[in-house]
Every structure is written in structure tokens, then in C-alpha cells.
Amino acid sequence: MDYATFLRRVPKVELHCHFEGTVRAATVVDLARRHGIALPTEDVESLYDYDTIEGFLTIFGLVASTLIDREDFARVAFESLEDGQKLGNLKHREMFFNPTLHTRRGVPYGTVVDGLVDGIREAERQLGVSCRLIADVYRQDTPDEALAMVESVLAHRPDEVIGLGMDGAEAPDPPERFAAAFARAKAGGLRLTSHACEDAPPQNIVTCLDLLGCERIDHGYHILADENVVKRALDDGLYFTCCPTATARVYGWPDLSRHPIGGMVAAGLNVTLNSDDPTMFHTDIGKEFVDLCTALNYGPEQVRAFCLNSVDGSWLDASEKARLRAHMDAELKRMQSELVA
Ligand code: ADE
Ligand code: ZN
Numbered sequence: 001m002d003y004a005t006f007l008r009r010v011p012k013v014e015l016h017c018h019f020e021g022t023v024r025a026a027t028v029v030d031l032a033r034r035h036g037i038a039l040p041t042e043d044v045e046s047l048y049d050y051d052t053i054e055g056f057l058t059i060f061g062l063v064a065s066t067l068i069d070r071e072d073f074a075r076v077a078f079e080s081l082e083d084g085q086k087l088g089n090l091k092h093r094e095m096f097f098n099p100t101l102h103t104r105r106g107v108p109y110g111t112v113v114d115g116l117v118d119g120i121r122e123a124e125r126q127l128g129v130s131c132r133l134i135a136d137v138y139r140q141d142t143p144d145e146a147l148a149m150v151e152s153v154l155a156h157r158p159d160e161v162i163g164l165g166m167d168g169a170e171a172p173d174p175p176e177r178f179a180a181a182f183a184r185a186k187a188g189g190l191r192l193t194s195h196a197c198e199d200a201p202p203q204n205i206v207t208c209l210d211l212l213g214c215e216r217i218d219h220g221y222h223i224l225a226d227e228n229v230v231k232r233a234l235d236d237g238l239y240f241t242c243c244p245t246a247t248a249r250v251y252g253w254p255d256l257s258r259h260p261i262g263g264m265v266a267a268g269l270n271v272t273l274n275s276d277d278p279t280m281f282h283t284d285i286g287k288e289f290v291d292l293c294t295a296l297n298y299g300p301e302q303v304r305a306f307c308l309n310s311v312d313g314s315w316l317d318a319s320e321k322a323r324l325r326a327h328m329d330a331e332l333k334r335m336q337s338e339l340v341a
Contacts, residue, residue, distance in 0.1 A: 001338045007293050008286035009089050010303055010335055011328045013310035014274050016218050016241035017285075018136075018167065019097040019116065020064045021277020022080035031066035048280050053169050053199065053250045060280065064101045073115025074122070081123035081131055083278070088286030092130045092324060094315060096165050098138050099149050109152040117158045132162045132315065134193065137178050139168030146181035154188040162315050163191035165218065170199045175207045182212040191315045193241075195219055199251060202226035205233070216241060216313060221251070221260040223269070230267055239313030240269055243276035244292040245283040256295035265302070272310040300336050307332060 001009075023031075025044030032039050039062070041047050050056045067073055077095075084090030102112045113133070120131040135153045137146040153161060164185035166178060175194060182192055194212060196204040198219035206229060208214040220240040223229050233240075242261045253259040265271050273292060275285045283291075293303055311325045 001335065003339065004290050004294070006300070006335055006339050007289040007303060008087070010289065010307055011089050011091050011331045012084075012285050012289070012307060013091055013272075013314055013324070013328075014084065014093040014095075014285050015216065015239070015272055015310055015313060016243055016274035016276055017080075017084075017093055017095050018060075018277050019077065019080065019095050019133075020060055020067075020101065021280045022083070022095075023063050023066070023076050024079055024083070024279055027076060027079060028063055028066055031068075031072055035066060035068050037066050048282065051249060056246075056250055056277075056280070057169060060277070061101060063280070064098070065105060067102065067112075068107060070111045070115035070118065073112055074118035077116045077119025077131070078123050078126075079119075081120070081129045082127060084275075084285055085127050085129050087284035088275075088289070090129055090285055091328065092311075092314065092316065094132045094134055094163070096134050096136045096167065098136050098167065099152065100138050100141050100145060103149070103152070110156050113153075113156060113158065113161065117160050120160055131160065133160050134163040134165045134191075135161065137164065137166040137168075137181055139166060139170065139173040139178075141168075143177050143180060146178050147184060150181045150184045150188070150190075153185070153190070161190075163193060165192075166194040166212075167218075168195075170195060170197075170204065174200070175204055175212055179211050182214075186213050191215060193218055197222045198247065202229040205229055209236070209238075219243065219247065220264070220269075221247065224260060224263050224267065230269070233269055234267075237270060239272060239309065240264060241272050241274050241313075243274050244288050246276035246281045249281055256292055259292070259295075261292065262296050265296075265298075270309050270313060271306065272313055273306050274310075300339060304332050304336070 123129050192214045193216040194208045194214045195218040196208045202223050216239045218241045275288050278284045
């Protein structure tokens with residue numbers, strides 16, 4: 001087996017992937033036609049073209065607006081997991097979704113979450129890929145909107161919904177705005193994570209940990225600017241969910257060999273690799289492994305560490321985690337031996 005095939009096929013768990021950023025181009029066009037929604041272009045190659053986070057978020061909202069019926073959410077959730085399995089041997093994903101992006105357009109929260117769960121359960125049945133859901137606070141919402149969103153999540157909660165996260169543009173809207181929403185989620189039994197230090201200083205990581213109670217950090221690239229925060233992350237065994245391609249595009253690290261992920265790995269942090277918004281950044285979880293590991297000359301041992309970090313940093317319960325880890329460990333060993341041979 002050649003190395004690129006190995007990178008693509010090693011078994012993967014993904015902890016940072018936005019449902020709305022996984023819609024296939026052809027599906028966006030199909031849903032937009034069906035619901036009479038005008039797209040700026042049906043050439044989705046150019047629709048999915050941006051170089052700032054704000055430009056990206058505008059199209060992200062547009063793509064979300066093509067999802068209306070429960071069946072739409074189910075179809076996209078299924079297709080999204082099917083792509084992960086086909087393109088990257090995905091075994092399990094903890095997937096973000098943005099409730100307010102849908103509810104503010106008049107789509108009831110129950111329609112969103114029930115549709116997602118339909119698609120996830122079908123994917124588990126047909127493909128054997130598992131998925132859990134993390135509702136994301138959208139930072140550009142008000143604190144009251146975020147709190148109301150958390151209340152809806154807690155009021156209608158299938159087992160698949162396990163956590164609260166936070167996304168949107170980080171620099172203008174710091175995490176402390178959403179302390180009440182995170183406190184309510186924690187009291188209601190949700191696990192907590194947040195995008196942080198993607199586009200803002202390391203202090204945002206500290207705020208997410210100490211004020212919001214986050215257990216993982218999504219991104220974290222500017223952490224190396226503060227050695228105290230690095231030490232804290234090492235001492236806590238904190239997991240980072242990093243996304244090479246998306247951030248190369250919108251945060252200006254086009255050369256992956258110079259992406260801060262390399263420095264984070266060298267500092268000994270628990271880094272995981274993820275696709276963020278795969279279709280919207282013309283990537284997939286397999287390609288993320290191929291591109292980053294090639295650019296940084298990572299060998300099989302580092303690849304194995306990325307794969308197992310994601311299992312260890314996941315929010316599966318202890319027995320599910322042990323079962324998945326053993327399965328992935330065996331598959332990794334077998335593939336590593338085929339690589340050497
Ligand atoms: N929404 C979807 N992907 C995102 C990202 N990488 N950062 C902030 N908000 C997002
Ligand atoms: Zn993200």
C-alpha cells in the first residue's frame with residue numbers, strides 16, 4: 001500500500017465537523033431548486049469560494065437555508081457520513097450543527113434535530129458509522145438567543161445530542177458573552193467545547209476552560225504565543241480539534257508545512273485532525289490526513305497518534321471508547337504492516 005492510500009484509509013474519528021458545512025454541491029443545487037431558493041450561481045465550485053471567515057459564513061448561511069424539511073436534514077446527515085466513510089474510513093463523528101441558523105428561518109428545532117437523528121441512525125444501520133451531535137452557539141447571536149437555544153436543546157433531546165459548542169467569527173465576539181448559555185448546558189448534562197484561539201489570543205482558551213467549563217478546544221492555533229497556556233493545556237491533557245484546510249484558506253496559512261498545527265504537535269499537545277466544513281472547503285477527512293501529514297513529513301507513528309487521540313478525546317462512554325480503540329488499534333497495526341511490506 002502506498003503512503004497516500006495509507007493516510008486516506010487509516011480508521012478515523014472526527015471531532016470537528018459542521019453538519020451545514022458537509023452538504024454535497026449537487027445536493028445544495030437539488031434542494032435549492034426543490035424549495036425555490038435562488039443561489040447566486042449553480043456552479044458550486046465558485047459558490048464555495050472565499051478567503052475570509054466572514055465570506056465563508058455568508059455562504060454557510062445560504063447553504064443552511066436550503067434545508068427545510070425533516071427529510072432534508074436526514075438526507076444530508078446520511079450523505080455526510082457516507083462521504084466520511086468512503087473518502088476517509090470514518091468510524092465515528094461528533095458533529096456540530098447550528099440550531100439558530102434554522103430556527104430563525106422558521107424551521108422548528110424539532111424538525112432539525114429529528115431529521116439529523118433519522119439520517120444518523122440510518123447511517124449507523126447501513127454503514128456502521130456512528131455519530132453524535134453537538135449544538136453550537138453562533139457567536140454573532142445575542143446571549144439571550146444562545147440561552148433560548150440551549151433551552152430548546154435540553155427540552156427535546158434524543159440520545160444522540162451530547163454537547164454544546166460555539167462557532168462563528170471569534171474575534172468580534174469573545175466567549176465570555178455566552179457564560180450563561182454554557183452554565184445552563186452544563187447543568188442540563190451536556191458536554192462542552194468551543195472554537196477558540198482560531199482568530200484571537202490564547203486568553204480565549206483560558207476563558208473557555210475556566211469560565212465556560214469547556215473540556216475540548218476547537219482549533220487553538222495561537223496557543224503557542226503564551227507558554228503558560230501551553231503548560232496548562234499539557235498539564236490538563238487538553239484535546240485540540242484542528243482543521244488544516246479550512247484554516248489554511250480563511251486564516252492565511254496556505255503552506256501547510258508552516259501551519260501552526262506543526263508547532264502544536266511539536267509542543268506535545270493532544271492534536272486531532274478534522275475536516276471542519278469538508279464540502280465547503282473542497283476537502284474530506286481522508287484528504288486532511290494526506291495533505292497535512294505529507295506537508296509535515298509525518299510518519300506512521302504520528303498518524304497513529306492522530307487517530308488514537310481522536311478516540312481518546314471523544315465523548316463516547318468508557319465501554320464504547322474501549323471497543324472502538326481496540327478495533328482501530330488492530331486496523332492501524334494491520335495497515336502499518338502492509339505499508340512496510
Ligand atoms: N462555522 C463553521 N466552520 C467554522 C469555523 N471553522 N470557524 C468558525 N465558525 C465556523
Ligand atoms: Zn469549525
